[in-house]
Each structure stands twice: as structure tokens, then as C-alpha cells.
Amino acid sequence: MRVFIIECPNPIDLLQGRNEGKTLEQICKLVGHEVYCFHPKSKDELATVCRYISSIDREHDGSDNPDLPICIHISSHGEEDGLFFGRDLVSWNELLDALESVCTKKSIYKGENILTISACDAKHQQLTKRIEKAMKENKALRAPKHLFVTAAEDVYWNDAVVAWALFYNKIPKTNLSKKQKIIDILSLINNAELGSIHYFRWSGKKKRYVGYSATGKL
Numbered sequence: 001m002r003v004f005i006i007e008c009p010n011p012i013d014l015l016q017g018r019n020e021g022k023t024l025e026q027i028c029k030l031v032g033h034e035v036y037c038f039h040p041k042s043k044d045e046l047a048t049v050c051r052y053i054s055s056i057d058r059e060h061d062g063s064d065n066p067d068l069p070i071c072i073h074i075s076s077h078g079e080e081d082g083l084f085f086g087r088d089l090v091s092w093n094e095l096l097d098a099l100e101s102v103c104t105k106k107s108i109y110k111g112e113n114i115l116t117i118s119a120c121d122a123k124h125q126q127l128t129k130r131i132e133k134a135m136k137e138n139k140a141l142r143a144p145k146h147l148f149v150t151a152a153e154d155v156y157w158n159d160a161v162v163a164w165a166l167f168y169n170k171i172p173k174t175n176l177s178k179k180q181k182i183i184d185i186l187s188l189i190n191n192a193e194l195g196s197i198h199y200f201r202w203s204g205k206k207k208r209y210v211g212y213s214a215t216g217k218l
Contacts (some may be wrong), residue, residue: 001114001172002068003028004053006046007075008085019155020075020118020164031172034068043088047098054101056109069116069176072102073164078119092126096134103131105142112176113144116167118160122149128200128209135207143202144201145173146176147209151196163194183212189212 007021014177021037028035035164040046050072074095077084079165082091090098103113117125148167150160166189179201184196191214192215200209211218 001033001057001071002111003033003035003073003168004034005073005075006049007037007039007042008046008075008077008083009075010084010108020157020161021073023161024073024168027123028168029170033071033168033172036217039198043085043090043094043098044092046067046085048097051101054104058109067109067111069112069114070102070109071116072099073116073118075118075133075160078117078121080121083117083119095127096130097163100134100138100141103130103142103144105140112146113142114146114148115144116148118150118155118164120155121153122155123153125149125152125200128211129192132208143209145202146182147198147200147202149198150201151191151198151213159194163189163192163197166192166194167197178203183214184214186212186214 005021005024007019009019013019021039025035025037039051040049053072067166075084079089082089083095099115128147131141135141135143137167167185170185170188174185176182182199186199190196196214199212201212203210
């Protein structure tokens with residue numbers, strides 16, 4: 001995959017060396033993903049990063065796989081109402097606004113979109129419902145086919161890093177069209193006591209997301 005990590009640790013995290021993005025960047029490179037890490041520190045910077053990512057195209061791609069899936073991995077502190085970027089609480093609606101430039105059918109890049117969110121209280125996310133509503137109103141919007149979020153109330157940095165490392169190690173060997181294969185990865189992470197990840201899969205037929213955990217449908 002092509003992985004864009006968007007991480008916003010708080011100042012104490014930086015001083016004490018808690019940096020999920022830097023660690024995952026190295027692991028993803030070892031696995032074989034193409035990866036780059038951004039560090040926006042405000043709501044406006046987040047929107048700027050997403051607009052920049054949306055400019056990706058095939059023109060300067062020298063690889064044999066010009067339309068690899070794009071995964072946007074967002075790592076930050078969070079609460080039930082949204083995610084923190086510096087002093088700014090980005091609501092789920094505002095997060096969708098920021099991501100809209102990436103999730104559009106007008107994009108020259110045709111690779112599948114995958115979104116992962118690593119944050120406390122991310123299991124309370126309202127992004128899937130916001131996308132479902134937006135899809136009815138904006139025909140140019142292309143919903144991320146796969147969305148993964150940490151499911152614990154409190155996400156501990158060391159567990160999260162290892163959990164996502166395992167995720168990015170296993171996902172290249174997995175046929176994304178096979179739902180059970182993805183759930184098997186969630187079970188592996190859960191059984192290793194690294195926390196739970198919830199998976200939301202877009203159903204074109206139902207025009208909505210269907211949620212799954214390591215034990216099956218949510």
C-alpha cells in the first residue's frame with residue numbers, strides 16, 4: 001500500500017518520546033509499503049495536508065503498480081466528539097470535511113482508499129454515519145472502502161504501536177475483498193492482548209458501512 005501517516009502527538013508526548021508515526025513509518029518501509037509521515041498541529045494544517053495528499057496522480061509514478069491502495073493513518077489524542085490537533089478539537093464532521101478532497105471520484109488516482117484512526121475513544125466515531133449521509137448529498141464523494149479504528153476507551157501508546165505494526169505487516173498478504181481474512185487479522189491482534197480494532201466495510205449494495213470486530217459483526 002501507499003501509507004500516509006498523519007500524526008499529532010501533544011508536546012509532552014514529543015518530550016517523552018511517544019511517537020507512533022515515526023515507529024510505524026520504519027516498520028511500514030521494512031514490510032514494503034511506500035510511506036510518508038506528516039505532523040499537522042492544527043485543524044487548518046490537517047486540511048492542508050489532506051488537500052496535498054489529494055493531488056497524488058500517476059504521471060510521475062515509475063512503479064509497476066500505479067494504483068496501489070492508499071491508506072491514511074491518523075494518530076492523535078481523541079475523545080467521543082472528535083480528535084485533537086494541537087489546541088483544536090476536530091469534530092467528526094470537520095474530519096470528514098478535511099478528508100473530502102481525498103475521497104472524491106474526480107481524483108486522477110484510482111487506488112482504493114483505506115482509513116485507519118488510532119486514538120482514545122475512536123470507537124465512538126461518527127465518521128461512518130457522516131460519510132453515509134454525505135454520500136447521499138454529494139455524488140462526487142467516494143467512501144473509503146475500509147475503515148479501521150482503535151476500539152478501547154484508553155489507547156496505550158506501546159500496545160497501539162505493536163498492534164498497528166502487526167496490522168501493516170499482515171495486510172499486504174490479505175485479499176481485501178475477503179472480509180473474513182481481514183477479521184482474522186483483528187483476531188490475531190486481539191488474541192495478542194494488544195487491544196481491539198473495529199473494522200467498518202463499505203457496502204455498495206446497502207449504501208452504508210457494516211461494522212465488524214474480532215468476534216464478528218458489531
